[in-house]
Amino acid sequence: MEYQLEMEARKLIMILRHEIHQLHPLNRSPEMAYVVDRVAGDMDNELPHGPEFDRQLFRFAQKIDFILSTQSIQLSQLGRDAIDDIRRLANGEPLGKPEPERRGIQRFFAHLFGCN
Numbered sequence: 001m002e003y004q005l006e007m008e009a010r011k012l013i014m015i016l017r018h019e020i021h022q023l024h025p026l027n028r029s030p031e032m033a034y035v036v037d038r039v040a041g042d043m044d045n046e047l048p049h050g051p052e053f054d055r056q057l058f059r060f061a062q063k064i065d066f067i068l069s070t071q072s073i074q075l076s077q078l079g080r081d082a083i084d085d086i087r088r089l090a091n092g093e094p095l096g097k098p099e100p101e102r103r104g105i106q107r108f109f110a111h112l113f114g115c116n
Helices: 005-022 028-048 050-071 077-090 101-111
Strands: none
Touching: 005 077, 005 101, 028 050, 028 101, 050 077
């Protein structure tokens, strides 16, 4: 996977991590939070690139799909879009929505870092 797509995948994982931790404790899945935190931490600490990054992202998408198939988790549209894009990147497909429709991701990071 090329560097730009790796950075996009890292952003999507960060969005998903934020979304999971914003859920009400009764709606939050401890398994999903653990998997997302663990993968995000591993990617931050190890900084994998190339084929190793592809393998980790593919395994991450499989784990998320398994959790979503066994539990009912309510996510915002941004969280669902992040999961869909992670799946696409893991399968080597192009991202789902064209750039103008990805404004939610830009707003998320602007809000997260206090920029408007």
